[in-house]
Amino acid sequence: xxxxxxxxxxxxxxxxxxxxxxxxxxxxxxxxxxxxxxxxxxxxxxxxxxxxxxxxxxxxxxxxxxxxxxxxxxxxxxxxxxxxxxxxxxxxxxxxxxxxxxxxxxxxxxxxxxxxxxxxxxxxxxxxxxxxxxxxxxxxxxxxxxxxxxxxxxxxxxxxxxxxxxxxxxxxxxxxxxxxxxxxxxxxxxxxxxxxxxxxxxxxxxxxxxxxxxxxxxxxxxxxxxxxxxxxxxxxxxxxxxxxxxxxxxxxxxxxxxxxxxxxxxxxxxxxxxxxxxxxxxxxxxxxxxxxxxxxxxxxxxxxxxxxxxxxxxxxxxxxxxxxxxxxxxxxxxxxxxxxxxxxxxxxxxxxxxxxxxxxxxxxxxxxxxxxxxxxxxxxxxxxxxxxxxxxxxxxxxxxxxxxxxxxxxxxxxxxxxxxxxxxxxxxxxxxxxxxxxxxxxxxxxxxxxxxxxxxxxxxxxxxxxxxxxxxxxxxxxxxxxxxxxxxxxxxxxxxxxxxxxxxxxxxxxxxxxxxxxxxxxxxxxxxxxxxxxxxxxxxxxxxxxx
Amino acid sequence: xxxxxxxxxxxxxxxxxxxxxxxxxxxxxxxxxxxxxxxxxxxxxxxxxxxxxxxxxxxxxxxxxxxxxxxxxxxxxxxxxxxxxxxxxxxxxxxxxxxxxxxxxxxxxxxxxxx
Amino acid sequence: xxxxxxxxxxxxxxxxxxxxxxxxxxxxxxxxxxxxxxxxxxxxxxxxxxxxxxxxxxxxxxxxxxxxxxxxxxxxxxxxxxxxxxxxxxxxxxxxxxxxxxxxxxxxxxxxxxxxxxxxxxxxxxxxxxxxxxxxxxxxxxxxxxxxxxxxxxxxxxxxxxxxxxxxxxxxxxxxxxxxxxxxxxxxxxxxxxxxxxxxxxxxxxxxxxxxxxxxxxxxxx
Numbered sequence: 001x002x003x004x005x006x007x008x009x010x011x012x013x014x015x016x017x018x019x020x021x022x023x024x025x026x027x028x029x030x031x032x033x034x035x036x037x038x039x040x041x042x043x044x045x046x047x048x049x050x051x052x053x054x055x056x057x058x059x060x061x062x063x064x065x066x067x068x069x070x071x072x073x074x075x076x077x078x079x080x081x082x083x084x085x086x087x088x089x090x091x092x093x094x095x096x097x098x099x100x101x102x103x104x105x106x107x108x109x110x111x112x113x114x115x116x117x118x119x120x121x122x123x124x125x126x127x128x129x130x131x132x133x134x135x136x137x138x139x140x141x142x143x144x145x146x147x148x149x150x151x152x153x154x155x156x157x158x159x160x161x162x163x164x165x166x167x168x169x170x171x172x173x174x175x176x177x178x179x180x181x182x183x184x185x186x187x188x189x190x191x192x193x194x195x196x197x198x199x200x201x202x203x204x205x206x207x208x209x210x211x212x213x214x215x216x217x218x219x220x221x222x223x224x225x226x227x228x229x230x231x232x233x234x235x236x237x238x239x240x241x242x243x244x245x246x247x248x249x250x251x252x253x254x255x256x257x258x259x260x261x262x263x264x265x266x267x268x269x270x271x272x273x274x275x276x277x278x279x280x281x282x283x284x285x286x287x288x289x290x291x292x293x294x295x296x297x298x299x300x301x302x303x304x305x306x307x308x309x310x311x312x313x314x315x316x317x318x319x320x321x322x323x324x325x326x327x328x329x330x331x332x333x334x335x336x337x338x339x340x341x342x343x344x345x346x347x348x349x350x351x352x353x354x355x356x357x358x359x360x361x362x363x364x365x366x367x368x369x370x371x372x373x374x375x376x377x378x379x380x381x382x383x384x385x386x387x388x389x390x391x392x393x394x395x396x397x398x399x400x401x402x403x404x405x406x407x408x409x410x411x412x413x414x415x416x417x418x419x420x421x422x423x424x425x426x427x428x429x430x431x432x433x434x435x436x437x438x439x440x441x442x443x444x445x446x447x448x449x450x451x452x453x454x455x456x457x458x459x460x461x462x463x464x465x466x467x468x469x470x471x472x473x474x475x476x477x478x479x480x481x482x483x484x485x486x487x488x489x490x491x492x493x494x495x496x497x498x499x500x501x502x503x504x505x506x507x508x509x510x511x512x513x514x515x516x517x518x519x520x521x522x523x524x525x526x527x528x529x530x531x532x533x534x535x536x537x538x539x540x541x542x543x544x545x546x547x
Numbered sequence: 548x549x550x551x552x553x554x555x556x557x558x559x560x561x562x563x564x565x566x567x568x569x570x571x572x573x574x575x576x577x578x579x580x581x582x583x584x585x586x587x588x589x590x591x592x593x594x595x596x597x598x599x600x601x602x603x604x605x606x607x608x609x610x611x612x613x614x615x616x617x618x619x620x621x622x623x624x625x626x627x628x629x630x631x632x633x634x635x636x637x638x639x640x641x642x643x644x645x646x647x648x649x650x651x652x653x654x655x656x657x658x659x660x661x662x
Numbered sequence: 663x664x665x666x667x668x669x670x671x672x673x674x675x676x677x678x679x680x681x682x683x684x685x686x687x688x689x690x691x692x693x694x695x696x697x698x699x700x701x702x703x704x705x706x707x708x709x710x711x712x713x714x715x716x717x718x719x720x721x722x723x724x725x726x727x728x729x730x731x732x733x734x735x736x737x738x739x740x741x742x743x744x745x746x747x748x749x750x751x752x753x754x755x756x757x758x759x760x761x762x763x764x765x766x767x768x769x770x771x772x773x774x775x776x777x778x779x780x781x782x783x784x785x786x787x788x789x790x791x792x793x794x795x796x797x798x799x800x801x802x803x804x805x806x807x808x809x810x811x812x813x814x815x816x817x818x819x820x821x822x823x824x825x826x827x828x829x830x831x832x833x834x835x836x837x838x839x840x841x842x843x844x845x846x847x848x849x850x851x852x853x854x855x856x857x858x859x860x861x862x863x864x865x866x867x868x869x870x871x872x873x874x875x876x877x878x879x880x881x882x883x884x
Contacts, residue, residue: 108679115679117689183696190615191689192679217696218626221704229711229819236797238815240711246808251714254634255707305629309637321637523678557754564747571739571873575732578878587882591874598743598870606750607863619695623702630706631713638714 019422019519035119036522041105042420043126048093048101049489051133055088056485063444063478066471070462078461079146080162086149087167091174092133094405095263098270099216100129100181102412103209105420107185109513109520110203112194112529117187125180132173139166148459150260153241153252157233165234168227175224178266182216185209194512196531200294203511203535204287207294208273211301215262215269219305223259226252253315257308265304268368268400269297271408272339275361278411279343281509282358283350286536289342296335303332310379314388322381329379336372340365355507356430360411363438367403371396374449389459392452395445403441410437410488417492418502422519425495429487436484443477510537563605570598674851687853694857698864701827705868708820712875715812722809727879729794729810730817734785735877738778739869745774746866749835752842753859756852761845764855768839771862775832782825789814813879820872827865834858 020038024030031039058081065071065078073081104122108115116122139145145162147155156164189202189210230252233239240247272293280287287293309317309325317325343365352358374396377383387393410433418424447470452458456467463471505514516525574594578587604610609620680686716723752767793801796815804810838858841847847855 113679117679118693119677119679179700183693183700186696187689187693190692191685214622217700218622218703221700222630222707225704225707225823229708232797232815232819238796238800238811240715240812240815246719246812248714248718250637251711254637255710258630258634258707305626306633309633317637318640318642320640324633324636528681557751560747560750560754563750564743567743567747568740571736571743574874574878575736578874578881581882587878588874591878592871595871595874599867602746602863602867602870606746606866607860616692616695619692619699623699626699627702627706627709630703630710634710634714638717 018521019517020522021422021519023522033123035115035123037104037108037116037119037122038420038520038522040122040126041101044096044100044104044129047126047130047133048096051088051092052485054137055085055093056482058082058085058088060478060482063475065461066463067475069465069468073461075461076146079148079459080140080144082459083145083148083162084140087136087145087171089401090149090263090267091171092129092136094267094401095174095178096129096181097267097405097409098274098412099185099209099212099266100125102205102274102416103185103212103270104181106416106513107188107206107209108192109516109524110206110511111189111192111197112512112525112531113188113192114523114525114528116184117192118184121180121184125177125184128173128177128180132170132177135166135173136170139163139170150256151227151230152256153230153233153247153249154243157230157239158237158242158244165231168231168234172224172227172231175220175227178216179220179224182213182220185213186217189213194529194531197512198531200291201531201534202294203273204276204290204293204297205270205273208269208276208297211297212266212269214298214301215266215304219259219262219266222255223263226255226259250312250316253312254309257311258305261308261311262301262304264397264400265300267405269300271364271368271405272297274408274412274415275343275364276339277509277511278357278361278415279346279365280536280538281415281507282355282361283347283352284538285346285350286538287342288345288348289338290534290536292338293342296338299335300332303328303335307332307379310384313381313384326379326381330376333372333376333379336368340369340372354431355414356425356427356434357411357415359431359434359438360407360414363434363441364404364407364411367399367407367438367441371399371404374399387452389457390452391448391456391458394458395448395452398445398448403445407437407441410434413488413492415507416513417495418506419513419518419520421496421499422502423495423499424502424506425499426491429491433484433487433491436480436487440477440480440482440484444474444481445477447471447473447477510535559605563601566601567598570594570601683851687851687856690853690857691860694860698860701864701868705820705823708816708823709871709875712816712820715809715816716879719806719809719812722806723813724880724883725804725806726810726813726817727877727881729792730877730879731785731788732877732881734781735873738781738785739873741774741778741781742866742869745771745778746863748774749859749862753852753855756842756847756855757849759847759849761842761847764847764852765839765843768835768842768855772832772835772839775828775835779825779828779832782821817876821876824865824868824872827868831858831862831865834861 020036024034024036031043034040034043061073061081062078062085065073065081071078104116107113139162143163145160145164145167147160147162147164147167151164151168156168189206193202229239230241233241233245233247237245239245241249241252243249276287276293307325307329309321310329313322313326354362374392378387378393378396414425414430451467451470451474454467454470456463502518504517506518507514512525512529512531513520515529574591577590577594580587582590603620607620609617612620674683676683676686680689748767748770752764752771755763755767789795790799793799794810794814795818796811800811800814802810835858838854842855
């Protein structure tokens, strides 16, 4: 495709000559059979955006239903809505969100490699993801599932009248997509680093994705086999989870949460990575306590496996197990807190500029802190008994997943958008969207802490009249949030065609990914770079922003 | 990294194979010997662990593998250990109440809740 | 690949993302080890279920264990251990650049694997005729019938998924064998043989643990 060889002008690339978007052809076939990690990242971005809007639509309907009790949907439709929302958001948006889009795009660039270790496996992972996603959508279209995303037995294996087996097959398949991605990242990080790229010179984003990959590889198979057991139990009416068959429903919960609690860290660790890139760049300071940030990520990926039964405090586990898991759940707050302290210390005396990625990142730090601290409440046995299965829990994990991870996703999306597309978006629209999302998010979910504390149960289609005021606040916030999420769709879409060309390094950031042109060439670097310095060598003084 | 005998049958592999078959015979025979309590299980699993170690060390060349490879091999076992150990904190300390009638009403046929 | 036959030891060039063949080989073998760690946990879920069920119903499991076909099971264990041995030997031959022996040993491994599956099929057939298949034709009387059904549920899940792994292994070994025969490997490049070998040994190790958990339960008891 390329005819002109650009020499000596790598910092001002001419779009349409030498970059991954045009090299190798622009046909659909060239995209669907690509092995380029950057193109696969784009495929992922498009598909998870689709699922984000599907899951978001369900959330909108849920909040619409909860404006007035008893709502506008039948209980059955409501059950299907929140199940759809949970399954799609967890497995088809949050789990793959940052690793499969930005991780895929950036890890080889950040470590100075030409591609991931196994490009074909990477493409296979996307196809598995798509097959799983289409299977899930199919299950939804033909009638839906009403088990909740947790598929608790024996309801899922015996009593539910939804298309549970199809949904299980979808999640099973998505799990293998996730395993292959994790495997690819681990091998790539170990074996593909450029000369001089020692472990302590890796950007924290790479470390975070590495820690995430450990969880993906070691937790997901347990989920896969557990869901397979549920499916067989449902199909053949024999099994080990249904007490009526002599099984133990808590066994399902143990196995399920052995995956699904660490999965929470799959969803948040990559966000830590993004924030650790954005904060130093817009504070113009090196990341404070790099080694602490790195090792807290690795610690989380291990201790994250030690806490799962705090989801089961009222499910009938022994008191001894409850005490053990409560204690361990407190322990995991330590590495998370280390990170928050390190980001705030990085901001201290920094030369802070409030560009859109930084606004999202600052929002992340605040919301994640609230989500994390309320998590400590829930780790406390006595308090947990009071608020289990109430909106307090819903608010807590949405502060982590939406306030935290989705904010981090948008921070990363804006930060690397010029690198990925070669274009700049409209800064003011981006800032407005960031503020709308922050404001709308708090309006949606803060009332839910209060509702939960007052005793409003989650997953019910209706509620007692005295809860209505807070629910109206929450639903009003959801509409603000929806506007905030739709806005980027327009201004980022606009920038693709009309946005200003971005230089190689519009933020004057450090990191290998900014040393190559925007968008990068197919093999990332003209010459394999040699790394001589640790990351985040920012100087605390104003530098001219080249825009 | 080559085995000592370039031609023909490498002796280490052959010996390992013989050892594996011997361990198999041992575990089969010992299974018929009544032992107290869970000792039969412990012996059977112990012999299995021995066989697995032989396969790992010799056939899969773990004894001369890099630290990284050994770490990957250990990771699976370590995480399996987490699963069993922490699940055991529940199962080994649970107070079991006598179960009721297994065919008690389960709610499957309850009338749908109207609005 | 086919013209490699006339030039027996071509120096293959690495895939574009790698700098050297050594890097490619290390990545492939490390990748397989990571995959095997995944597999440990994949079987681990069922093993925890087994541990729980056996702990809860020791008498029922002992009774069920005595229904298993210990002769076929033991012969199959010999078959798989031997196939692991031929596989290790094949890797050794490939390491020394002995093309034909590599291919023959891989063929032997695949044949042993097929024998394993055939015996497993005979065993499944016997269990079907004895009405030991939960959910499809299970018929068992007595106080422990329930636990026996749980045992056989886990038995079919564990051996079924292990059988799928064996089947995949046969496919991998067959492809590697054809490539070895055509001279795709040399002392300098035999990564696919090695990686296939790692996978196959893992399948063997899973069986090493399944054997006592399935066939040796309750053998010493009444």
